[in-house]
Amino acid sequence: MTRLMISLLGPLQVALNGEPVTGFATDKARALLAYLAVEADRPHRRDALAGLLWPDQPQRKARQNLRQALSHLRQALGDRDDAVPFLRVSRQTVQFNLESDHWLDVAAFTALAEACRRHRHRRLETCLPCLRRMEKMAQLYRGDFLEQFFLADSDVFEEWALLEREWLRRQAVRVLSHLADYYERRGDYERGRYYAWRQVELEPWREEAHRQLMRLLALDGQRSAALAQYEACRRALAEELGIEPTAETVALYERISESAGRQVGESAIANLPLSPTSFVGRQEELAELAELLANPDCRLLTLVGPGGIGKTRLALQAAAAHIGAFAHGVYFVPLTSVSSPELIVPTIAEAIAFSFDSHRDPKEQFLDYLREKEMLLVLDSLEHILEGAELLVGILRYAPGVVLLATSRERLNLREEWVYAVEGLTYPEGEAVGELGTSSAIDLFRQRARQAYRRFSLAETEIPHVVRICQLVEGMPLGVELAAAWVAVRSCGGIAQEIERNLDILRARLRNVPERQRSVRATFEHSWNLLSGQERAVFRKLSVFRGGFRAKAAEQVAGASLAVLSALVDKSLVRRVSSERYDMHELLRQYAAEKLQADPQEHNETQRHHARYFAAFLEQQREHLKGAKQKQALLEIGLEIENARHAWRLAVARGYAHLVEQSLESLYHFYDVRSRFREGIELFAQAVERWRGDSQQARIFGKALSYQGALYRHLGLHRLARTCLERSLGIFERLRMQTEQVFCLINLAEVSRHQGKYEEAEQLARKGLTLSWQIEDCWGMARSLLLLGLIRYRTGDVDQAQALLEESLAIGRESGDQRLIMPSLNALGDVACHRGDYTKAQVLFEECLALSRELGDQFNVAVHLNNLGTVLHVLGKYAEARSFYQESLETCRKIGDQKGQAIALSNLGEVTHALGAYSEAQEYYQAGLTIGREVGDQWATMACLNNLGETACALGDYEKATAHFAEALKIATDTQTLAMLLKILVNLAVLLARRGQRGQAAELLGLARRHPASEQATQEKAERLLDEMGLTPPDSVPPLDAVAAEVLAGISPH
Structure with missing residues (x-):
């Protein structure tokens, strides 16, 4: 909550922490606050403030009054002990502190007016984003500036207030006039009357507002009230200005008198179809589309996305918001059933009720008709008639007032085109079920489920399953709606399981749904049929990736050239998520996987390519993880971890031992640094079980087991850690794998240290140190010295501990491995604390924290x-x-x-x-x-x-x-x-x-x-x-x- 709320539009109101402030000693204190808050852009000299509020007082007396008023004001605001005070007061000047926690209605009103002035649009009165800002301005304008507040003994203050009042009122009247016109054009006569009436309240002599009211009443069938409004206008003009109504007002009156009332103005023109269901979510997208449609440079806006993502529904909702913003109407043109480009012109003509003359070229007639029109045309489903896109260029060239909002599964690839990629509805990520309040996918599921089964209630036990459904369909509205339709006969958990198994549950049983929208599969089949043979081959092979992929990986695994990959992006079958990375919607990936699995040979070969690629990738990162490139290597593995896991599972299942060994060490370091211990344990368990008792693969078995043990240690599961590490140490000793022996010795020493077995820990650490020196293992040397230092510290030999820790730190810094630097620095911070050097300790710990945050080492x-x-x-x-x-x-x-x-x-x-x-x-x-x-x-x-x-x-x-x-x-x-x-x-x-x-x-x-x-x-x-x-x-x-x-x-x- 904002601490200080100041409202000056209408009666002066001040609230502190939500409570009204009534403790102002005088009106001068209120006036001082109002002036300082409005004129907060600069400091004000005390002499000037004294002259403003006490112009007739001697300067000395006026300054004394100012000191008292300031004191009373600060006391009322509780401003004396605030860390960020509302007032900045010096011996010479006073200024309202713009950095303080406050809100001022005049500032908010002015900022909105300035935003409208700076906004780039075709015309202010038809710009939807600016009209929304104007509605906020109208809400803020409760009345005139400092209404019913006067300082009778200060003409200077009253003159300042009058100038502010008049400027703000002019802005408010202008805003109310624009809003009344807008709602009249939309056909929302009641809302229009509200804004027209507010103008009349502010300025009874405003003839334009009276005409708006008359017209709106007549259009709404209230003919008598419209005529009565004319009389009210005539009286107000006579009383206020001593004049008669203008000829324009009299003419409007006569038209209303002579008609039934509905011919006095033009009602909104639109042919948008009514939707059978409610619109859910997408408020951010609608705001973005409104900005784009207001931009004079954006006259062809294409909503692009896969089938079922909600392009048409979003386009219709955006278009509906613009009824009244285009003088000649907003029209929906369905092109789904149009079979050739030649039929586009007659289809649009039919939608906008244009009739052709048989003696002229239809296209020429059509463009001539549009030339002087201000229209928004919604062209739905262009992907199958892209050859006709040149017509759109002609419309843009010959009809400058026409704006085109298109939907397509594929970009139109026109120079004039602005592309807006439509994604799924929002849904909770991972297991974050606490985010339901902001999840429009969950809201959609709940509404459609209740529509399908009136007794449906989203019980606590069902929430995780509904979240899973929304995750599986990635918020795709069609997928959510089709899943929700099954709640009468299946549990939410059962629906989620079936979606994971295949796509066929996502189908509708409704008679009046278009064929290609009756199932997710049908929607995707439509896109599949538009692909070339090469595009189909790449598309199905890309299904082996998990969590996205780079172009290089797509080329080596799926044979995807950059041209084919770009074509699939244009067709909304692949998403470009960054400059170097791509992914697929999960339902599309499932569909592509079904296509790939239809050819077992191609399926197996593609999976093998995938496993080889990511095993090589992990092997390449191995050395980087131990040196100065550690951070980048961790980021790279983090991006590919889902692919790495998928490749690992395949390699283990098929017994590709060499690929598993290539991957082991990098995966361990990633799971260790990222503190994803349980995930790592489960992954390595797959290899442990696969090669348990296999003497030919004892090397891999031992490594996987040792990494399990190290991760168990981080979880504090010392018994399990010791069992794994001791068994793997035995294997490594038998196979004379010295680097791996060092790893086990150091981790066993850590287990012993945490169990308080310092003597045993020291013996293990010394053994590890000796072996590390022999094989020149920097990691082993640094970690062994660290352990010996920690043991010395715990047993009270602080000087010896510091020497060992500094030696460990030197080796770590030389290697560039931040994971070796951090623990030594941390332990030296403990030593500094022990000695009472808290400044040094804080510096060391802060360096450690920065390093660990940088690595993501939780x-x-x-x-x-x-x-x-x-x-x-x-x-x-x-x-x-x-x-x-x-x-x-x-x-x-x-x-x-x-x-x-x-x-x-x-x-x-x-x-x-x-x-x-x-x-x-x-x-x-x-x-x-x-x-x-x-x-x-x-x-x-x-x-x-x-x-x-x-x-x-x-x-x-x-x-x-x-x-x-x-x-x-x-x-x-x-x-x-x-x-x-x-x-x-x-x-x-x-x-x-x-x-x-x-x-x-x-x-x-x-x-x-x-x-x-x-x-x-x-x-x-x-x-x-x-x-x-x-x-x-x-x-x-x-x-x-x-x-x-x-x-x-x-x-x-x-």
């Missing part, structure tokens, strides 16, 4: 959002921190990262705890703990337990706090996670102090304050608690292990 986006939130949290910026944590949580949920969810929930709990909402914080911690336990992530489990203990302690529940701290301390001690161990001891110190064990509390705080593994934030917290609780730590304390063991023994249940 897994790491979530990690870096979380870490940035931690920095902001420590700096006390709780609202910003919460926002980052929340986005991290939502991202983790989206990609299925359970460990990330647990950590984000823990951090959300921490920031909520900091704001004092302890119960809410507990809910976050408990949710995070549940996930942490489920996936076996020790860090998340420890963090949530420690936080639960701290919150329980704050709430005075010491027994529960003790239990949480004991469990967290046990895990931290077992895993030697020293930084977390010290955090737990600091929180325990608070609990011990409250229980009277102040000496032990002081010992724990003293240890945390000095220990090298203690994070800066932990040290500062320990220092603060010592001061707050008045504790003095001992000069020396036992080693951390001994202290932790003693505390754990003291608080653990016996």
Whole structure:
């Protein structure tokens, strides 16, 4: 909602946050606001404002009054503490702030008037987009500017207001006059009278408005009222101006008196057929078509699209909106049954009721008739008589007032032609069923289903099936309507399944539907019959592609030359979706696939070409994915991922092992970086099952299994990950595949680290590092060093950790692989946080976030959002921190990262705890703990337990706090996670102090304050608690292990 709404057309009204502002101290404050808001394009000197409102006052007194008025105004608007104030006030000037959150009716009115003035059109009064703007202007004009608002002691202000009032009223009267004329031409006499009457209300002496009213009343059969209006006009002119009506008005009066009323003007001319059903959606398209039809340069507009896409219905709706905009009518010319170009002229002539003279050439007569006409001709279905398109050029040349709106499955390919590609109705993408409110395809299905079966109701359980139906037909109106017609005898789920199986369900059983519109198949057959033999061959072969294709792929897989591909685009059978990419409507693709499958040999050969092409494509991207061209390679694979999946499934099913091996690594990197873990797992499972137990293909089996394991790890499914990775490692060792061994060792080390098995993780990482050095594997070296650094960091050796991480970063930067750079930078950010260098940490995390966003790596986006939130949290910026944590949580949920969810929930709990909402914080911690336990992530489990203990302690529940701290301390001690161990001891110190064990509390705080593994934030917290609780730590304390063991023994249940 706009914060400040100012209405000056009519009585002055001001609203703030939807509530009327009535607290203005004086009318001068209101006047000041009105003036500043209208004249907001420049700052105003205080002296000038004082002179405007207090012209008769001494300057000093006037300036004092201005200060008071300004103060009252700002108080009424709540403007003093606003980040973006409504008023910009300095010692010398005052200006209304155009950047503030406000709306002014005068500004909106003026902007619409200016838009009409600048708009390119044939004539303003017949321009539909401008008429729509004028309707908005009429709505805004509630009355004259500052109606009934006067400053009796300020002639200067009143003179300014008068000039504004007169200019705005002239604009309003002009607008109302145009609208009354337009609706008279459309035959909407009631609407026309409304606009004419408003003119008379504003200017009772306006004779033209009275004539409009008289004419509109007469045309509507209200002859007596029309004659009475003449008398009202005569009285108004006598009273206001002392004159008699003009001869034109008197003549109109006499015509009405002498007639039945319907001959006093011309009614709208149109022959558009009435539609048997409602029109749904397409509002954006209608607005675009209105703009094009208003453009004087666009006189031949062709709606192009495949059969069933709704070209004719859209053209009729657009034409109907233009009734009244063309002086000599709007006509629909159906050409479906016209069999030759020679019949086009007589068909149009019949539609516009033109009769030929037998002594002259019909075409010549026809063009002569059109020469002086202003018409919109809707020429429907031109694709089968394209040879007659030259006639359209003749019409455009000889009849400058005629505009042609054509529909065709194929472009006319005329120089004068403007092409408008018609797509399907809007429908939800993917599984986004929440977008139903903006889906016109769903609306169409619902309406036609109720028409077919009155008891139909779109139940919650049926929504996904209806969404699927609309997706399968890609919003094609004919497909949606034919599918909806089956709801009386089939469930929506059953209809969707049948569409996926074949096209035959999409047929109508209605008697009065044209033959080629009775089924989607019939519609497509009509287009198929218009193709050449070569076009048919390419069209059916293109059906093997999924999700679109490039011209090069079409050439190599389907033998499509650029000329043939362009011809199929022109015929609306293929869509050009970008400068380099094409696709097909899904129903057309299904139809083409049926044609291809009719020849098994051609079908198998085309599929094989497709599989080979995309396996080679993936192999080509493999090296790019590991270097500086990584981002582009990911984008390329992303565009072709549906084709790659389809090719993979075929290669696996037919046992093309060499093609599968070509594809494996690139697919893994794509699914890993894009965080599409489950999708990747399911894909690799196909190869695992295909070659399980096949000793000849152990290499492929091992690779697919290892990639499954790595993706399981990202989902936090450590047990499954370990099983896959250990088995594949055994295979690679047997086959002496060293690069693959490194991959398994590093992923196993990651699994061990997340399970808190740091010793095992270090051994695996060192083994991976040694092997990486031997085979000069940069990825292996960087990842091994990263892991060793992370382990050192977790176990408290921060200096050694930093050295290892910097070495890993150097290798990553040298390789140009952003996926190696990001994790090292992120870990170095953790080290900076540990040392209390939050500025450096923020810079590092922001660089990481930028890199991960650039790559589309949602897994790491979530990690870096979380870490940035931690920095902001420590700096006390709780609202910003919460926002980052929340986005991290939502991202983790989206990609299925359970460990990330647990950590984000823990951090959300921490920031909520900091704001004092302890119960809410507990809910976050408990949710995070549940996930942490489920996936076996020790860090998340420890963090949530420690936080639960701290919150329980704050709430005075010491027994529960003790239990949480004991469990967290046990895990931290077992895993030697020293930084977390010290955090737990600091929180325990608070609990011990409250229980009277102040000496032990002081010992724990003293240890945390000095220990090298203690994070800066932990040290500062320990220092603060010592001061707050008045504790003095001992000069020396036992080693951390001994202290932790003693505390754990003291608080653990016996």
